[in-house]
Amino acid sequence: MVRVIQEVEPTCFEHVVENPKWDNAMDEKMAALDANAIWELVALLEDKKVIGCKWVYKVKHNADGSVSRYKARLVAKGYAQTYGIDYEETYSPVAKMTTVRAIIAMAATKGWSLHQMDVNNAFLHGDLQEEVYMEQPGYVDQTHPNLVCRLKKALYGLKQAPRAWSDKIG
Numbered sequence: 001m002v003r004v005i006q007e008v009e010p011t012c013f014e015h016v017v018e019n020p021k022w023d024n025a026m027d028e029k030m031a032a033l034d035a036n037a038i039w040e041l042v043a044l045l046e047d048k049k050v051i052g053c054k055w056v057y058k059v060k061h062n063a064d065g066s067v068s069r070y071k072a073r074l075v076a077k078g079y080a081q082t083y084g085i086d087y088e089e090t091y092s093p094v095a096k097m098t099t100v101r102a103i104i105a106m107a108a109t110k111g112w113s114l115h116q117m118d119v120n121n122a123f124l125h126g127d128l129q130e131e132v133y134m135e136q137p138g139y140v141d142q143t144h145p146n147l148v149c150r151l152k153k154a155l156y157g158l159k160q161a162p163r164a165w166s167d168k169i170g
Helices: 020-035 097-110 161-169
Strands: 039-042 053-061 067-076 127-134 148-153
Touching: 020 053, 020 067, 127 161
Parallel strands: none
Antiparallel strands: 039 148, 053 067, 127 148
């Protein structure tokens, strides 16, 4: 019997600083954020408010329990958003289980094959309609510490992120 020791996932940025495993995971995420032009650095206007952000860390495992990879995700603190100012509408796509069962039954009856699809960094593709300002993540180049991120695209944690993604694929 093989005993796998589960690695503890860090809970804050300070616990991962200078750790190459998590540094690589954050580099990977920052590359995706840069490639999708998620934000631009701007000076915050007086009448605007800025929301925070945080890194969330997850150790992904293979079926045998071994570590597959280290994943870092930058999440906006959407709970600080104000309805009518930072967002107008939320959205949560759901499918009723009876609908899923009906599709599976129809595919089985007709001999169709079903496929699953996963979109890497899905929410990062959704365009924002609102002006949302976020503090710079602790991992960015701090050559302009007085600037904030004006989000151009959705980021995990934003109230309107699921709606922006749904609009993009719809």
